[in-house]
Amino acid sequence: MNRKSAVWLLVPAFMGVLVFTFFPLIEIAIPTFQNRNGFFLLYAQFLKSSYNWQVIGRTFLIAFVTVMIVLILGLPISLWIGRQKTAVRQVLNLLILFPMLTNAVVRNFAWIIILGHDGIINKFLLALHLIKSPLDILYTDAAIIIGSVYLFLPIMINSLVGSVAELNVEIEEAAAILGSNPWHTLFKVVIPQLAPGILTGCILVFAGSMTAYTTPQILGGNRHLVLSTLIYQQAMTLGNWKNASVIALILIIISAFSMWIMRRVSHHLDRRPSNA
Amino acid sequence: MLDRRNKTLTTISILILALIMLPLVLVVITSFNNESSISLPIKGFTFSWYANIFQEPDFITGFETSLVVALIASGLALLIGIPAVYALTRYHLQHASWFQSFFLSPTLIPEIVIGFALYQAVVINLRTPVFISLIIGHFLLCLPYVIRLITASMLLMDSHIEEAGWICGCSPQKGFFLIVLPNIKTSIIAAFMMCFINSFNNIPISLFMNGPSITMLPPAILNYLQNNYDPTVSAISVLLMVFTALMMFLVEKAIGIKKITE
Amino acid sequence: MADLEVQNLAKSYDGKTKVLKDISFSVKNGEFVSILGPSGCGKTTTLRIIAGLIPETSGQVLVDNKDITKVPVYKRNFGMVFQSYALFPHLSVFENVAFGLKTRKIAKSEIKEKVAAMLELTGLSDLADKFPAQLSGGQQQRVSLARALIIDPELLLMDEPLSNLDAKLRLKMREEICRLQKKMKMTVLFVTHDQQECFAISDKVLIMKQGHIDQFDTPQTIFHHPRTEYVARFIGYDNFVPVSPNSCQDNYHVKAGETVLTTTEDCLNAKVLTIRPENIVLDLKEATQNTFDGKIINREYLGQSFKYTVESKLGEFKVEEARQKMRSSGDEVTLTLPAKHLHPLSE
Numbered sequence: 001m002n003r004k005s006a007v008w009l010l011v012p013a014f015m016g017v018l019v020f021t022f023f024p025l026i027e028i029a030i031p032t033f034q035n036r037n038g039f040f041l042l043y044a045q046f047l048k049s050s051y052n053w054q055v056i057g058r059t060f061l062i063a064f065v066t067v068m069i070v071l072i073l074g075l076p077i078s079l080w081i082g083r084q085k086t087a088v089r090q091v092l093n094l095l096i097l098f099p100m101l102t103n104a105v106v107r108n109f110a111w112i113i114i115l116g117h118d119g120i121i122n123k124f125l126l127a128l129h130l131i132k133s134p135l136d137i138l139y140t141d142a143a144i145i146i147g148s149v150y151l152f153l154p155i156m157i158n159s160l161v162g163s164v165a166e167l168n169v170e171i172e173e174a175a176a177i178l179g180s181n182p183w184h185t186l187f188k189v190v191i192p193q194l195a196p197g198i199l200t201g202c203i204l205v206f207a208g209s210m211t212a213y214t215t216p217q218i219l220g221g222n223r224h225l226v227l228s229t230l231i232y233q234q235a236m237t238l239g240n241w242k243n244a245s246v247i248a249l250i251l252i253i254i255s256a257f258s259m260w261i262m263r264r265v266s267h268h269l270d271r272r273p274s275n276a
Numbered sequence: 277m278l279d280r281r282n283k284t285l286t287t288i289s290i291l292i293l294a295l296i297m298l299p300l301v302l303v304v305i306t307s308f309n310n311e312s313s314i315s316l317p318i319k320g321f322t323f324s325w326y327a328n329i330f331q332e333p334d335f336i337t338g339f340e341t342s343l344v345v346a347l348i349a350s351g352l353a354l355l356i357g358i359p360a361v362y363a364l365t366r367y368h369l370q371h372a373s374w375f376q377s378f379f380l381s382p383t384l385i386p387e388i389v390i391g392f393a394l395y396q397a398v399v400i401n402l403r404t405p406v407f408i409s410l411i412i413g414h415f416l417l418c419l420p421y422v423i424r425l426i427t428a429s430m431l432l433m434d435s436h437i438e439e440a441g442w443i444c445g446c447s448p449q450k451g452f453f454l455i456v457l458p459n460i461k462t463s464i465i466a467a468f469m470m471c472f473i474n475s476f477n478n479i480p481i482s483l484f485m486n487g488p489s490i491t492m493l494p495p496a497i498l499n500y501l502q503n504n505y506d507p508t509v510s511a512i513s514v515l516l517m518v519f520t521a522l523m524m525f526l527v528e529k530a531i532g533i534k535k536i537t538e
Numbered sequence: 539m540a541d542l543e544v545q546n547l548a549k550s551y552d553g554k555t556k557v558l559k560d561i562s563f564s565v566k567n568g569e570f571v572s573i574l575g576p577s578g579c580g581k582t583t584t585l586r587i588i589a590g591l592i593p594e595t596s597g598q599v600l601v602d603n604k605d606i607t608k609v610p611v612y613k614r615n616f617g618m619v620f621q622s623y624a625l626f627p628h629l630s631v632f633e634n635v636a637f638g639l640k641t642r643k644i645a646k647s648e649i650k651e652k653v654a655a656m657l658e659l660t661g662l663s664d665l666a667d668k669f670p671a672q673l674s675g676g677q678q679q680r681v682s683l684a685r686a687l688i689i690d691p692e693l694l695l696m697d698e699p700l701s702n703l704d705a706k707l708r709l710k711m712r713e714e715i716c717r718l719q720k721k722m723k724m725t726v727l728f729v730t731h732d733q734q735e736c737f738a739i740s741d742k743v744l745i746m747k748q749g750h751i752d753q754f755d756t757p758q759t760i761f762h763h764p765r766t767e768y769v770a771r772f773i774g775y776d777n778f779v780p781v782s783p784n785s786c787q788d789n790y791h792v793k794a795g796e797t798v799l800t801t802t803e804d805c806l807n808a809k810v811l812t813i814r815p816e817n818i819v820l821d822l823k824e825a826t827q828n829t830f831d832g833k834i835i836n837r838e839y840l841g842q843s844f845k846y847t848v849e850s851k852l853g854e855f856k857v858e859e860a861r862q863k864m865r866s867s868g869d870e871v872t873l874t875l876p877a878k879h880l881h882p883l884s885e
Contacts, residue, residue, distance in 0.1 A: 009363035012356045013379055013419065020412050021382050021390065024397030073292050080282075080289035092293075094524065094533060099296055102520045103477045105497050106513040110299035112501075113306055113510075118315050120302070153296065170624035173591050176611040177618045178638035178689060182282075192628040211386030213480040218501065228388040232483065235392060245396075248389040255386060 025252075028245040042246045052230075056254070058141060059226040063210035063258075066148040070205050071198065073149070074156035079190070081157070082164025093161065100154040108147050108218040115143050115219070139221030147215040152205040159204065163197035199266035203259055210255050227251045300517065307510035314507050325511040332500065335512060338493035342476050345407075345492070349414030350471035354464065356415075357422030362456065365430040366438075379423045382416045387480035390416060395484035406485045410492070413481040418471035425470065429463035430456075462531040469527050473520070540602045540692040540725060541567050542588070547597035549583055557583050559749045561597070565693075565727060565742075570719055572728040572736035574772070575746035581729045582697055584746070588727065589695050590614050601692055612641075617686030618695040621702065623678045625670040631681050632657070632666040638689040652688060659718075660684040676707045683715070687722070694719075696728045700735060712739055733773055737761065745769050766885045767810050775812040775881075776856040783807050783884075792882070794852055800827045800877045808882030815845060815858040817879035820871045828875040834865055848873060 035041040046052055081092045099107060114120050115137040122134040137143055167190070175189045176182075191198070209215075213228040220226070225233065227247055235244035302316060310320035329335050360379065364372045382390065391413060398409045437459070441451040457464070479494045486495040501509050527533050542565040549558040558580045565571045573581040587594045590611035598607045606614055617638075626634050632653055639649045657663045660680045670678060679699065686694060699715075700708045716739050719726055730736045736743055737757040744754045745768075753765040764770035767778060784806060785793035792798070792805045799811060822829070832850035843860040850873060857873070865871070 003367050003369060006363040006367035007369065009359035010369075010375060013360035013423075014375070016356060016415065016419065017379060017382060020394065020398070020416055021385060024393035025385070025389075027397040027401065028393050073295075076285055077289040077292045080285050090534070094528075095293065095297065097533065098517075098520065098524065099300060101473050101477075101524065102300070103494055103497075103513075103516050104479060105494050105501070106303065106516050107299070109497075109501060109509055109513055110303045113302050113314055113316065114299060118313065120316055123316070150296075150299065153292075168622055168624060170620045170622050171626060173589075173611075174618065174620060174624040174685075175626070175637065175641075176591070177589060177614075177616055177695075178685065179612050179615075179641035180637070181610075181612050184641060189626060193626075195628070211388065213388045213483070214498070217498070228386060228480070231388055231392055236484070241396065244392060248386075248392055251386055252389055256384060259384070 025249075029249055031242055032245050032249065042242060043250070046243070046246050046250070055225050055227060055230050056250075058224065059210055059228075059251075059254075062141060062144050062148060062216070062226060063206050065145050066152060066209040067202050067206045069145070069149045070153050070156045071202060074153055074160055074201070075191075075194075075198070078157050078160035078164050082161045082167070089161075089165070093158075096154045096157050096161075099150075100158060104151060104212075104214040105218065107150060108215050111143065111147050111150065111219060112138060115146065138219065139224060141220070141224055143219040144216050144224060144226070147219040148209040148212060151212065151215055152208055155208070156201045156205055159201040160194065160197055163194050167193060195269060196266070199262070199269065203262045203266070206262065207255055207259050210258065211251060227254070303510050303513045304517070307507050307514045309507050309510075312506050314505060314510060325507040326515075328506075328508045329512050329515065332496075332508070334491050334496040334500070335493065338491040338496035341410075341490055342482075342493040345410050345414055345482075346472045346475035348411050349418050349475050350468050352411065352415050353418035353422045353471050354468060357419055357467075358426055358460075358464070361423060361426040361430055362452070365427060366435065376423070376427070380420045383420045387417070387478070388483070391481040391484045394481070399485060406487070406490050410482060410485050410490065413485070414475040414478065417475055417478060417481060421470040421474065422467045425463045425467040426460060429460045433459050465531050466527070469523065473523055541565065542693055542725060542727070543598075543600040543603070544584075544588065545598045545600065547584065547587060547599070548595050549580070549587060549592075550595045556595075557749050558587075558595075561749075561751060563744055563751065563754050565725055567725055568723045570716075570724075570726045570728065570739060570741045571744060572730055572740040572742075573744045573746060574730060574733060574736045576731055576772075579746045580749040581731075581746050585695055585697055585727060585729050588693075589616055589618055615689065615691055616693045616695055617689060617691030619679075619682045619686050619697065619699040621698040623670075623682040623702075625678055625681055625685075627670050629669075630666065631662060631668050631670075631673070634670070634681055635662075635684045635688055637685060642689065656684045656688045660687075675703050676711060679703065679711055680714075683718070687718070687724075692725070694724050694726045696726065698730055699728075700730070701732070708735070715739065737773075745772060763881065764812070764883070767812065767883050770812045770881070770883060774814060776815050777813050777818070779811045779813075779852050781805075781808055781811055781882075783809055797830060797852060799875070799880065801880050801882055802878045803882055805882035807884045809885070810883045811875075811880050812883055813875050813880050815856040816843070816860070817876060818855060818857045819874040819876065820846075820848075820857060820859060820865075822872070822874040825872070825874040828877060828880065829872055832871050832873045834867055834869045834871060837865065837867060 032042050033039050038044070081089055081096070084092060112119070116122070117134045117138065119138070121137060122131070125131045126134065171193070172185050172189055175185045180188065211228055213232065216224065216226045216229045217232075220229065228251065231244050231247045231251065234240045234247060305318060306314050306316060307325055308321050308323070309315070309318035310322040310324070311318070357379075363369060364375055369375070394409055394413050398404045398412060399406055433456075438451055438455050441455040442448065446454060477494060479498065482492040482495050486492050497509065497512060524533055544564070545562050547558055547561040548556055550556045561584055573584060575581045583592070586592045588599055590609065594607065598605050600606065626637065629637065635656055636649050636653045639652060654663070657666055660683060662677070662680055662684060665673065665677060670681070673681065682699070700711055703711060712735060718724070728736065728740065740757060742755065743757050743760055745752045745760070747768050753760055753769045760769065761773060764773060764775060770778070779794050779799070781792045781794045781799065786798065789804045789806045790801055792801065792808055792811070794811070801811065805811070830850055830852065832848040832855065834846050835849050836847040838845040840858070843858050844864060846857045846859065846865060848855045848857055848871060855873060
């Protein structure tokens with residue numbers, strides 16, 4: 001087979017992605033610009049509403065806080081798992097992988113049991129007489145953040161454990177001999193070496209939690225919308241298809257832009273020459 | 277040192293691990309509650325919520341549809357993805373890395389947007405049957421997994437063994453089936469499993485096309501959860517966990533679970 | 539730099555098998571001491587306990603007569619060069635070398651000065667802004683050395699530092715380490731499995747076997763008077779003749795089978811006699827003692843000499859002969875083992 005005929009092998013995949021990813025996007029994009037009163041009218045209208053800004057802000061806030069918590073929780077356990085003996089590590093990897101492969105509805109539903117009015121936390125606090133009436137934890141931004149952390153923590157751990165296992169322990173020993181205490185070694189030697197993995201994980205989690213639908217739908221309720229649940233509400237509940245398209249495009253732009261920024265930042269932070 | 281003997285690190289890690297496992301354990305416990313509310317601690321023990329699952333036609337047909345869609349979409353992604361990867365990794369094509377990124381680009385579009393756009397463009401405008409549209413949507417979800425996993429193993433494979441096959445008298449077509457495919461077998465299985473699991477679990481893409489004509493399981497559970505609040509959800513959640521565990525067991529037996537996370 | 543003393547050091551990982559058994563030795567200020575042994579003999583464990591990287595099971599480590607056994611690694615003032623160099627991949631050469639000064643909270647201007655001087659000394663000035671991944675093996679080795687030396691360590695520990703370099707570079711780095719050691723009057727503890735390397739650079743050599751010390755002496759003493767068969771084998775004594783202890787009345791004769799062999803050292807309790815291949819003489823006419831017949835069964839060409847394998851009634855001997863006339867397999871020869879080169883070993 002020569003190179004010319006090899007190109008034909010690309011055609012089905014190429015057409016599949018082009019016809020079913022990009023054409024539909026163009027198709028929903030076109031009507032949003034067809035207005036008598038201006039090209040960007042619908043977008044301007046959308047961005048005029050303070051409610052919509054609230055939704056955008058919430059989307060960002062949830063993604064940002066989720067990344068931070070996932071990182072803080074994910075780093076120590078990844079260090080720990082990555083340094084176990086192989087047999088133990090394999091078992092722990094299975095324990096991390098199991099929630100990762102379990103349906104998101106199931107994982108979010110578990111938190112209804114914990115956070116709800118009748119949930120464990122409220123029952124516990126009531127029993128201790130710390131509160132008089134159940135707290136509203138479910139259907140808040142906090143609930144969405146907790147659910148997102150739970151959803152994305154295994155992904156972060158999974159992507160970090162590999163990099164941890166590859167670390168050369170002698171490098172930390174060298175730091176210790178040069179007078180660096182364990183805390184100093186963690187921040188000046190271990191984390192900088194893990195930086196590329198950490199940043200990749202952060203980008204994954206940020207983009208994922210920013211565009212997730214299931215978690216805000218189950219744990220956020222109707223009054224705590226993010227962009228993805230707003231798209232569904234506009235389209236299916238209110239039947240406002242053009243508006244849903246506008247939000248869809250805004251979501252694409254925002255998430256692509258955030259990922260681009262994070263990539264730039266990570267590229268900037270990773271000072272090591274890439275092809276040495 | 278920060279090794280597995282570090283007590284602080286061990287304590288923190290075990291707490292986090294508990295945090296990861298505990299919610300799922302709670303779901304299992306609530307599924308046996310003999311009250312009609314999902315609460316803890318449970319008052320008594322019953323299997324009736326498991327029986328109740330089979331009273332819900334949406335769950336049964338949803339499971340069937342989800343299974344069929346996941347199987348077809350995964351198979352399709354392999355069928356279309358493997359030749360593309362083969363061409364990209366073996367024939368030094370121009371713009372190979374551009375094509376690679378292009379095939380991975382569906383991951384950059386939020387799934388909810390893919391679902392929404394497909395619904396509008398394919399179901400409404402082109403009047404394509406919903407089932408076909410579902411397959412297309414899930415195919416787009418699966419393709420990047422195939423591209424990524426198969427590319428990795430094609431690059432690891434020594435290209436000389438294929439040339440050795442040609443010298444031994446294999447035609448390139450025959451060589452592909454007799455030499456290339458057997459050597460990337462594990463990553464094909466890994467890719468299939470990843471595709472299948474992710475397609476089966478997917479909600480955002482199925483969401484818009486889920487309707488009176490076709491029900492998928494995850495959206496059906498989501499629907500049920502929004503209208504009822506009884507341990508049936510716990511019960512079906514447990515079944516889904518068992519399903520996940522079963523899949524993991526199969527992967528572990530076939531190729532070793534590590535392969536699918538690389 | 540300082541004196542080091544190790545007392546009764548023992549180590550067991552599982553509480554049962556001891557990887558180190560009662561290790562005691564001392565290193566004087568400015569001495570270069572090597573620990574030599576095959577992998578698994580406990581030499582790296584010893585070094586890592588002294589460094590403070592792993593805890594001992596029992597015993598003490600003293601520096602200038604102060605017990606530092608319980609001092610954590612990061613509070614000991616040692617330098618160490620690792621086999622993998624263990625350079626910080628995320629830091630430049632300059633930052634790598636400066637690391638130990640930064641942890642000691644030294645003023646920036648002083649750090650700059652000291653690092654610049656150290657880079658100059660180790661010939662790294664041009665590479666200050668490079669990253670470890672951009673350096674060759676030899677350059678990484680130098681950075682590793684510079685990083686260890688800059689904190690003015692009381693003791694420099696080296697764990698097989700040359701084993702990742704190719705043969706030519708290894709010789710060059712060996713000389714350089716020697717030069718720096720002399721110049722800075724460093725106390726060095728050097729772990730290696732390469733006999734030649736360690737004899738070339740050490741003031742004293744400590745030979746370890748299965749967790750204990752077999753011999754601790756100057757290279758010359760070890761070379762000429764190995765204490766045990768194990769040490770002898772390690773340093774190139776290829777020929778071992780088993781003998782019966784106390785088989786003769788006086789202290790300078792011993793029986794190997796029916797043959798009486800003469801030595802110049804006390805061989806009353808000897809179990810084995812050993813001799814280096816280059817010390818055996820073939821076809822010596824005026825031989826009166828320790829002489830017997832043999833037959834050549836193999837020949838190797840070594841450049842400067844030939845190495846023959848000779849079969850005899852006392853077993854096979856390796857003989858190195860530095861002469862141009864080539865012998866052939868099957869040639870009949872007489873072997874002579876000069877008494878002054880024949881060393882009795884009791885273990």
